[in-house]
Amino acid sequence: MSTPAVRSIEEPARKIPVSAEYDVLVVGGGPSGLTAALAAAEDGLRVGLIESRSFVGGNMTIGLPVLGFLGQKGNQIIDGLPQKFIDRLRNERDGASEHRPCPLHMGITLVEPEAVKTVALEMLTDAGVDVLFYTFFAGAIVESDTIRGIITESKSGRSAILAKVVIDCTGDADVAYQAGVPTEKGDGNGGMQPPTLMFCLGGVDTDKLRMSIANTPREARTYLTDFIPAEYFGQNHQFIVVGLRELMAKAKQERGLDIPNERTIIITGLKKGEVWINMTRVKGTDGTDARSLTNGEIEGRRQIDDIVTYLINYVPGFETAYFTKTAPFLGIRETRRIVGQYVLTQEDVLSCTHFDDAVAVASYPIDIHRPGDDGCTLIWCGDCYDIPYRSLVPNKVGNLLVAGRSISATHEAMGAIRVMATCMAMGEAAGRAAKISVRGNRAPAEIDVQELRRQQLERGVYLRNPDGTRASAPDHKVVV
Structure with a gap:
């Protein structure tokens, strides 16, 4: 043809x-x-x-x-x-x-x-x-x-x-x-890394979330965070959660949720009770093509509802969470x-x-x-x-x-x-x-x-010497 x-x-x-x-x-x-x-x-x-x-x-x-x-x-x-x-x-x-x-x-x-x-x-x-x-x-x-x-x-x-x-x-x-x-x-x-449409939730009990991870006995854990030990969450009030794979799998199975991601990614904000969610995943989006970007925005927004349903119903600390805003544009990787x-x-x-x-x-x-x-x-x-x-x-x-x-x-x-x-x-x-x-x-x-x-x-930039140590500024000033 x-x-x-x-x-x-x-x-x-x-x-x-x-x-x-x-x-x-x-x-x-x-x-x-x-x-x-x-x-x-x-x-x-x-x-x-x-x-x-x-x-x-x-x-x-x-x-x-x-x-x-x-x-x-x-x-x-x-x-x-x-x-x-x-x-x-x-x-x-x-x-x-x-x-x-x-x-x-x-x-x-x-x-x-x-x-x-x-x-x-x-x-x-x-x-x-x-x-x-x-x-x-x-x-x-x-x-x-x-x-x-x-x-x-x-x-x-x-x-x-x-x-x-x-x-x-x-x-x-x-x-x-x-x-x-x-x-x-x-x-x-x-193939290019898929972009994400970030969004924000308020009303999250972030202390409950972190302590639910920190205090779970190792032998009783049904979910683990990727590469981040549980003890980390007991020491930090602001943090990133990457993981909760089994919780997400359970939510998908029980509720038929469409979340094209294996991991939960939660980022606490600077404001109390605020978190940003990095979980939408828009595969096949070309960030140099306006039509593809438009379709990516549409798909990213479509995914948000199921992600919010999962978080509120399965993740500790999100029981009274509410949606506040989406990012102003797709995050292109x-x-x-x-x-x-x-x-x-x-x-x-x-x-x-x-x-x-x-x-x-x-x-x-x-x-x-x-x-x-x-x-x-x-x-x-x-x-x-x-x-x-x-x-x-x-x-x-x-x-x-x-x-x-x-x-x-x-x-x-x-x-x-x-x-x-x-x-x-x-x-x-x-x-x-x-x-x-x-x-x-x-x-x-x-x-x-x-x-x-x-x-x-x-100007204070960090550069290395060949042996890996931090390089020092020269004694004289450069004239250009």
Whole structure:
């Protein structure tokens, strides 16, 4: 059977007004975009940031905790601007917890979504970053394999924004892809980790929940939490529950509930009695396709009722719980990844590889919500691994950097570096690299990476020596 021809129209050529020009333009205001813009603007460059939504913060605003600040040995391995953001969030808005050790996730940092939106925007405006909301990236302006800016669409119409360096922090490599950078998507079969539509419940007795786990005799337990010992819940009032597999199986059998997930995932909020639920699972969703995303929202919302029924009727502490809100958008775990100067691999992660051009350190395990079933794969390396600058530099297109989960990495390595604290660390590195590029009139691929590393260390970024110890800042100041 022949494929039907795709109908099309021809759009007349038109002149696009240039609405702004910057030294550095950041596309996307999520965790990596926030720190990229702050780093690029730290000594007076003209920096712009565009965001399609009405707020910044990205996945920090959908009820998820920030993962990745702590390493597998319990030490803090992400510092610098990400830590300054958490400090301000906690000190000024009571909007963040301390970094709490977690046997499964190494460390969790709880954040209040609405406080994230306010504090992130305050930090950007205080730094002089020109923020533009309600503005969609629509195309790349490329001349002689060098990006010169982007095309945007908004209520104001179609316009162009020019920049000396563009940083793609879309999470989906949108800018890189449109500019002609080679990209990959998913695993060897093109399967991508399924997204989740987070939602929030109030009226939960979280102490009853945690103590029901902590106090159950080992020989009498009918459910266990994945990798998290029961004793942990007796010591922590705010926590993550991952597991309760037998309770969920019982609920599905007795009530015929349709919950496409093997595990219960409950995240306590900062407010008393509030929990966020990470259990909807929308397999087959492509986060780069509007129709697929729409279907994912529809399916995610459909799943919520059965999940709430399960929680209220089977999980201790949820007896008087009530639904309050859903996240403002689907939490996307995986879409495109660029092919850059270096492709970070699973072996790099699991062997704790040190790179001479490392600009960030990470420790989160390889965590893959498998595309083909309802399960998850977790693999730990035992310590930390480096993220090389070359993985932020795309092939084929100049004056462009990429930060966040769409850097140059394999499907498996991306499963490790995709968490928010790591993305913030990559954003800080990209922003500072863009600044060096502009100040030195050099392409990002041609900057002195050791100079970048020196500046990172001077700003409090955690980097490693070859023997694994924390690297110290140089005695002298760098002039750019």
